[in-house]
Every structure is written in structure tokens, then in C-alpha cells.
Amino acid sequence: MALELSMPQMLRHPHIQLRNIAPGVVLSAGVGALAVLGGHAENMLFGAQWLEPLVLAILFGAVLRTLWKPGAQFSAGMRFSAKTILEVAIVLLGASVSAQTLLAVGPELLIGIVAVVALVVPGSYLLGRALGLPARMSLLIACGNGICGNSAIAAVAPVIEADSDDVSASIAFTAVLGVAVVLGLPFLGKVLTLPAFHYGVLSGLTVYAVPQVLAAAAPMGSAAIQIGTLVKLVRVLMLGPITVVLSLLAAGLPAEGRRMRDTSDVAPPSTRKHFMPPLFILGFLAMIALRSFDAIPQVALAPMEQAASIFTVIAMAALGLGVDARAVAAAGPRVIATVTLSLVLLVVLGLGLLMLIGG
Known part of the structure; x- marks a missing residue:
């Protein structure tokens, strides 16, 4: 059985854990390196990068995963790359966010983000019910789309006692459509001629996962990445109050489609009543605070940014390696219609x- 690895586990048993994750990390890094080479090839052929290495990494990984399923020996390292390496990258990214950027968001945008989530979750739930999906699956899709993709689905599933089959279908299609959003959003931004700030807001509002915001916002530059990440983090933090509300409403949900299977592999029971922001979010915010007080040496900023870029490409490749395009067909037409x-x-x-x- 593959191990779910975290940095604390790595530190406790470094030799064992490194041996477990090495194949998957090397595979992810290899796909990431191909994506970087692809970006250079674009520059040589076209004089510009139409697809950023972050996006190419997802594409190359997804194509490889569809043509060939990596064996079990790669699983732990791919998960480590897609989770822990990415979380480190996001923490490092916080060093590039200044206090001026935070102030630029403003209370109006903060209220707007909360309002959008508050409308999308019940709206998506009603869409799912109208299309004939069970109540719990509709809620999983609504929270996944409205908050933070797979993480929200995993956190909400035990709260509403969702069936494991519904959880799997929701996560599978959210992963595939999440890649489509990352690929399509830059084109929408260019068609609408959105400035970097507003494109960053749109990417933070619409992209499912924090990591994917980096790929979606990258074509518009660092300002879009910073704003997109901040907006996305506000959405993620809404998982706490949403989970509390759902825990109060869960008893009144219809019993249809509920088979009471074990979902302990999706999220631990402790998440039912208590919500703690992920450590990487706290680390990201801590880095912002350090940068705001000039506590990070100027000489360290460029290497930190470069490290964040390298780690993010590796993580995007790992995410792509976890996406099988054939999962779209397996999810079923009603799920596809609801998520879309x-x-x-x-x-x-x-x-x-x-x-x-004022966009």
C-alpha cells in the first residue's frame, strides 16, 4: 500500500521515505524538465511562449498518464510532488507578495469573494438536483467547484456522510475539468483584454485548486499570480464556515444515493467539527508578513522565486500524471453537465x- 507522505514523516524516517518517493519524484521532475524544454522550443520557433512551462507540465503529464499508467512504485513520489513540493513552492511564493499587493485587494474585493462563494455553492447544488443527481453528490460538486476542488470534496465528504463512489466520481471529473480551466482561462483573459490585476482576480475565483492558480495566472505575469493566489486563499479559508454550516444541515439531507460506505480514506473524522487552515497557507501568510517587514534579505528573494518556479513545474507535472482523460467518460453525463x-x-x-x- 502506497504511503501518504508529509514533510514531518520524511524527517522522522528519511532513508525509508526517500526510497519510497524517489521514483515518482524523478518521473515528475523528468516531465517537468520536458515542459521547460518545450517552453524554450516555443521561444525558438515562435519568438514567444504560447503555453507556459507550468501548463505544458500538466499537459505532458496528462498525456503520459492517459497513454501509460505509472506503476505503484511511482505513486508515493507523485503524491509527494503534487502535495508537499507544491506546498513548499507556495510558501516560497509568499516572499514575492508585498504589503502593497495586499492593500490593493481592498475590502470591496474581499466582500465580493465571499459573496461569490456564498452564491456558487447553493447555486451549484440546485443545478445538480435539477439534473437528477443525489443530494450529497450535488453538494460535493458544489463545494469542489465553489471552494477548492478535491480538498473541499475530501473535507466535506465525511461531514455529509457522502458515499465513496460519489466522492471518487466528483474528484475524478474535477481533476480533469480543472486542467481544462487552467488551459482555457488565459485565452478568455486575452479575448476580454483583462489587465493583470483583474485577470488574477478571475483566476483566483474560478480555478479549483491553489496550485493550479499558479499555472492559470502565469501567462499574465507575477502580479496576476500574486493576486490570483490571494483571492484563491480567501476562497480556501471559506471551507471552515461552509463545513460548519453543512455539518448542521447534513441531518436534513435526503437519503437517496446514500450507501453509508466508509469514507475514512477521504478525510479523517476530526475534520467534521474542527477546521484548521493547512500549514502551507499559514506559511504563505507568514512569508507575506516577513516580506512586509523587510525581514527577508534582498539577496535571497531571487533564489526563492527561482526555487518556487522549479518546484511548481515539478508539482504541475505530478498533477498532470494523476489525470486520466478517460475519467470524463466514466463520470457520467449528469455529473459532466453539473460540473460544467x-x-x-x-x-x-x-x-x-x-x-x-471596475473591471
Whole structure:
């Protein structure tokens, strides 16, 4: 059985853990290196990068995963790359966010983000119910789309006692559509000629996972990445109050589609009543605070940014290696329709927010 690895586990048993994760990390790094080479090839052939290495890493990984399923020996390292390496990258990214960037967000945008999530979650739930999905699966999709993708699905599943089959289908399609959003959003931004700040807001509002925001916002530059990450983190932090509300409402959900299977592999029971922001979010915010007080030496900023870029490409490759395009067909037409319409609702509300704040 593959191990779920975290940095504390690595430190406790370094030799054993390194042996477990090495194949998957090397595979992810190899795909990431190909993505970087692909970016250089674009520059040589076209004089510009139409697809950033972050996006290419996801694409190359997804194509490889669809053509060839990596063996069990790669699993632990791929998960480590997609989770721990990425979390380190996000923490390092916090060093590039200044206090001026934080102040630029403003209370109006903060209220708008909360309002968008508050509308998307019940709206997506109603879409799922209208299309005939069970209540719990509709809620999983609604929280996944509205908050933070697979993490939200995993956290909400035990709270509402969701069936493991519904959890698997929701996560599978969210992963595939999440890649589609990362690939398609830059084109929408260019068509609408959005400035970096507003494109960053839109990417933070619509992209499912914190890591994928980096890939989606990258074509518009560092300002879009910073704002997109901040907006996305506000959405992630909404998982706490949403989970509390759902725990109060869960007893009243219809019993249809509920088979009471074990979902302990999705999220531990302790997440039902208590929500603690992930450590990488706290680390990201701590880095912002350090940068704001000039506590990070200037000479360290460029290497930290370069390390964050390298780690992120490796993580994007690992995420791509976990996506099988054939999962779309397996998810079923009602799930596909619900997730797609929920995404449309999210984009429309995001664009509406941009108009309100002067986009």
C-alpha cells in the first residue's frame, strides 16, 4: 500500500521515505524538465511562449498518464510532488507578495469573494438536483467547484456522510475539468483584454485548486499570480464556515444515493467539527508578513522565486500524471453537465464581480 507522505514523516524516517518517493519524484521532475524544454522550443520557433512551462507540465503529464499508467512504485513520489513540493513552492511564493499587493485587494474585493462563494455553492447544488443527481453528490460538486476542488470534496465528504463512489466520481471529473480551466482561462483573459490585476482576480475565483492558480495566472505575469493566489486563499479559508454550516444541515439531507460506505480514506473524522487552515497557507501568510517587514534579505528573494518556479513545474507535472482523460467518460453525463454548468456560473459571477469593482 502506497504511503501518504508529509514533510514531518520524511524527517522522522528519511532513508525509508526517500526510497519510497524517489521514483515518482524523478518521473515528475523528468516531465517537468520536458515542459521547460518545450517552453524554450516555443521561444525558438515562435519568438514567444504560447503555453507556459507550468501548463505544458500538466499537459505532458496528462498525456503520459492517459497513454501509460505509472506503476505503484511511482505513486508515493507523485503524491509527494503534487502535495508537499507544491506546498513548499507556495510558501516560497509568499516572499514575492508585498504589503502593497495586499492593500490593493481592498475590502470591496474581499466582500465580493465571499459573496461569490456564498452564491456558487447553493447555486451549484440546485443545478445538480435539477439534473437528477443525489443530494450529497450535488453538494460535493458544489463545494469542489465553489471552494477548492478535491480538498473541499475530501473535507466535506465525511461531514455529509457522502458515499465513496460519489466522492471518487466528483474528484475524478474535477481533476480533469480543472486542467481544462487552467488551459482555457488565459485565452478568455486575452479575448476580454483583462489587465493583470483583474485577470488574477478571475483566476483566483474560478480555478479549483491553489496550485493550479499558479499555472492559470502565469501567462499574465507575477502580479496576476500574486493576486490570483490571494483571492484563491480567501476562497480556501471559506471551507471552515461552509463545513460548519453543512455539518448542521447534513441531518436534513435526503437519503437517496446514500450507501453509508466508509469514507475514512477521504478525510479523517476530526475534520467534521474542527477546521484548521493547512500549514502551507499559514506559511504563505507568514512569508507575506516577513516580506512586509523587510525581514527577508534582498539577496535571497531571487533564489526563492527561482526555487518556487522549479518546484511548481515539478508539482504541475505530478498533477498532470494523476489525470486520466478517460475519467470524463466514466463520470457520467449528469455529473459532466453539473460540473460544467457550475463552472459557467462561477465564471459569470466572477466577471460580474470584476464589473462591480471596475473591471
